[in-house]
Amino acid sequence: MARLACMRLRPRGPERGEELGVGALRSPPPARGDPLSDLQHLCHARVPPPPPEPWREQHAALLRGLAAGLAGKATAVACRALDLAWYSDGMSRLHLNVFRVDTISMHGASLLQAAAASLGGGPVAALGAGSALYALASLFNHSCDPCLDVQFPGNNALLTLRAARDVDAGEQLTISYVDVGAGVTQRQRSLHHAYGFRCRCARCVEEGAGSAGD
Numbered sequence: 001m002a003r004l005a006c007m008r009l010r011p012r013g014p015e016r017g018e019e020l021g022v023g024a025l026r027s028p029p030p031a032r033g034d035p036l037s038d039l040q041h042l043c044h045a046r047v048p049p050p051p052p053e054p055w056r057e058q059h060a061a062l063l064r065g066l067a068a069g070l071a072g073k074a075t076a077v078a079c080r081a082l083d084l085a086w087y088s089d090g091m092s093r094l095h096l097n098v099f100r101v102d103t104i105s106m107h108g109a110s111l112l113q114a115a116a117a118s119l120g121g122g123p124v125a126a127l128g129a130g131s132a133l134y135a136l137a138s139l140f141n142h143s144c145d146p147c148l149d150v151q152f153p154g155n156n157a158l159l160t161l162r163a164a165r166d167v168d169a170g171e172q173l174t175i176s177y178v179d180v181g182a183g184v185t186q187r188q189r190s191l192h193h194a195y196g197f198r199c200r201c202a203r204c205v206e207e208g209a210g211s212a213g214d
């Protein structure tokens with residue numbers, strides 16, 4: 001499966017009523033024609049109701065903003081279309097596709113101090129941590145033995161993809177959605193929890209994914 005940054009956040013579409021749960025999978029139709037429409041099937045992330053409280057607060061703020069900027073009738077129409085379920089769908093898709101971006105703030109701290117703060121989640125780290133969507137990078141499939149590394153070489157949000165190993169001719173370019181240093185069981189748990197699939201990449205098969213207890 002692929003992450004998907006290419007999202008069309010539409011009001012309550014035909015997918016509503018489908019199984020809820022993070023990563024409810026659908027069989028992808030063949031891609032052809034309008035890429036935005038054809039990739040819609042990849043936007044499968046669903047967070048079970050009720051939505052997290054921060055999302056409820058953000059949605060309420062959105063409606064307040066709409067109410068302040070629209071006439072009364074238009075506000076009612078907007079509020080019906082852009083309801084909490086719509087907002088939750090959109091946020092689910094965003095969370096499915098974002099990359100965590102950690103930059104190290106060097107202001108007033110040594111490199112070692114800044115790196116330690118980043119790992120510990122302290123105030124220095126908070127200055128340089130965030131999330132971002134990348135239209136291309138989010139389309140790469142996952143492998144636990146990826147041929148591409150996701151890097152932020154400029155210590156900013158500019159993402160680069162660099163070959164992590166030799167790539168065979170015709171080999172699919174992949175990235176890892178999880179820590180490749182983790183064991184197979186932890187990787188499988190993380191991927192299923194966050195992305196809704198069980199990885200069957202060559203490394204997982206070799207390491208026994210699908211065996212009892214996995």
Ligand SMILES: [Zn+2]
Nearest residue numbers: 144199201204
């Ligand atoms: Zn795998």
